[in-house]
Amino acid sequence: MxxxxxxxxxxxxxxxxxxxxxxxxxxxxxxxxxxxxxxxxxxxxxxxxxxxxxxxxxxxxxxxxxxxxxxxxxxxxxxxxxxxxxxxxxxxxxxxxxxxxxxxxxxxxxxxxxxxxxxxxxxxxxxxxxxxxxxxxxxxxxxxxxxxxxxxxxxxxxxxxxxCPYIANSRRSAVVTDRERRFDFVYVASADPHKNHQALLRGWSQLAEQGIRPSLALTLSLDSPLAAQLSDLKERWGLNVSNLGPLTPTEVGSLYAQARALIYPSFTESLGLPLIEASRAGLPIIAAELDYVRDIVDPVETFDPHSPTSIARAVKRHLGIVSSPQAIFGPEVFLREVLQ
Structure with missing residues (x-):
């Protein structure tokens, strides 16, 4: 036997x-x-x-x-x-x-x-x-x-x-009105370097320099060096960024219900669970233009994750803020600038 x-x-x-x-x-x-x-x-x-x-x-x-x-x-x-x-x-x-x-x-x-x-x-x-x-x-x-x-x-x-990808069986979310959404963007991620918070925060600082301050919720460990850096940037630029600390899966689900969009600048993921979770919660996704993203979701906007400027521009496009491209001049204007 x-x-x-x-x-x-x-x-x-x-x-x-x-x-x-x-x-x-x-x-x-x-x-x-x-x-x-x-x-x-x-x-x-x-x-x-x-x-x-x-x-x-x-x-x-x-x-x-x-x-x-x-x-x-x-x-x-x-x-x-x-x-x-x-x-x-x-x-x-x-x-x-x-x-x-x-x-x-x-x-x-x-x-x-x-x-x-x-x-x-x-x-x-x-x-x-x-x-x-x-x-x-x-x-x-x-x-x-x-x-x-x-x-x-x-x-x-x-x-x-x-x-063979899998995630937990989804639960039906409560209907939330737009007024109840506290954050324009949310990024559910740890403080690991490949999560690319540095470029994200530099992009948010560029937006603040232009007078644009969308609200953003992060889930960083409260004692991480990145959390301390965030405090300094908030004081310097007046960023509208909240660090909620690590959350349980139930709390993450509640956070999605309070957000208007997910932003995802990570350099590398084997799957990217928050992308799937946010998509199931009905959130539009603004993410890095990388293969792992396209494997599982269709983002509404994409950006170069290495470029804070690209991140800032994608955020502005999603918010409907029109940015004019740099004007191109003739050689006469160039010479005038030289001789002034």
């Missing part, structure tokens, strides 16, 4: 952001078939109890290695391991390995100079591991066509890649 195959969920490091949202959505699905789970201890209170055998992993090297060893010892032939953290197990397992690749930085060669030294070291090691251990993986699951294309280019044509 054959022993029934088990599903092992391995999710160290998943405790904030889109990864946590997707993990919570997975647990919200009825009749979960997970038999064995390893979760980050920082997310334990955010994940509902289940019938699976649960182990908690602390954010330490020893705890992570112990979890990897436990996985190797417990997985039998025919079992399925779902690596929710996007990494391949360090120790070879007998079962079938499925990696849910939800961090585009892991398959990118882009420089990491904007990240802290600790983050650069971690991402460099993780990039090395996924590149060199990819042959152990039976299946990579990604969330968009552009992510699949980049993964195949990075890992080679033999990688088995499946596109």
């Amino acid at each position: 054959n022993t029934p195959r088990k599903l092992f969920l391995h999710a160290p490091g998943i405790h904030v952001g889109g990864g946590l949202t997707l993990l919570q959505a997975l647990y919200s699905a009825a009749d979960s078939c997970v038999d064995f789970e390893q979760l980050d201890t920082r997310a334990a209170h955010l994940i509902p109890p289940s019938s699976a055998e649960r182990h908690l992993i602390r954010p330490s090297l020893f705890s992570r290695l112990a979890a990897e060893f436990r996985l190797q010892q417990r997985v039998a032939k025919g079992d399925v391991v779902l690596c929710f953290n996007g990494l391949v197990p360090l120790f070879r397992c007998q079962g079938e390995i499925t990696v849910f690749l939800q961090n585009r930085l892991l398959i990118s060669t882009a420089r990491l100079h904007n990240y802290s030294l600790r983050a650069r070291l971690r991402l460099t090691v993780e990039r090395f591991l996924i590149k060199n251990l990819a042959h152990r993986v039976n299946k990579f699951i990604v969330q968009s066509p552009s992510m699949a294309e980049q993964t195949r280019a990075h890992l080679g044509p033999n990688a088995n890649i499946v596109i």
Whole structure:
């Protein structure tokens, strides 16, 4: 008699952001078939109890290695391991390995100079591991066509890649009148460098210099350096920007109901959950002209995410503010300027 195959969920490091949202959505699905789970201890209170055998992993090297060893010892032939953290197990397992690749930085060669030294070291090691251990993986699951294309280019044509995006089942939102909307724009994102708040805030400063001050809601950690920088810019330019701090999924849904549009300047995303959430909430989207955006939504305006001027111009177009292009003169005017 054959022993029934088990599903092992391995999710160290998943405790904030889109990864946590997707993990919570997975647990919200009825009749979960997970038999064995390893979760980050920082997310334990955010994940509902289940019938699976649960182990908690602390954010330490020893705890992570112990979890990897436990996985190797417990997985039998025919079992399925779902690596929710996007990494391949360090120790070879007998079962079938499925990696849910939800961090585009892991398959990118882009420089990491904007990240802290600790983050650069971690991402460099993780990039090395996924590149060199990819042959152990039976299946990579990604969330968009552009992510699949980049993964195949990075890992080679033999990688088995499946596109299967998902988010939590949407709930019906209450009808909100335009008068009840507090913010012209909202950007739901952490303070990570690739989220590109710097260009966004420079664009908002350019608008303020022109006497245009649309309201903007951000969700930055209150103790982040970026939050302190925002306070300085608000004082200097009188920006109409509110930092609400990190929000729960329910609070994010309420925020969309208070906004008139989503702005999304991120340089890179594997999916971009706020794009889908805002679209389902009926918000117009002003976003970077990048593949990951076009994979999942049709923005009403786009911009060059590297250019604060382009961001400011897209905002003005959306607000219906007409800007005249630079006038072009003849050589006579140029000479007159020289001789004045």
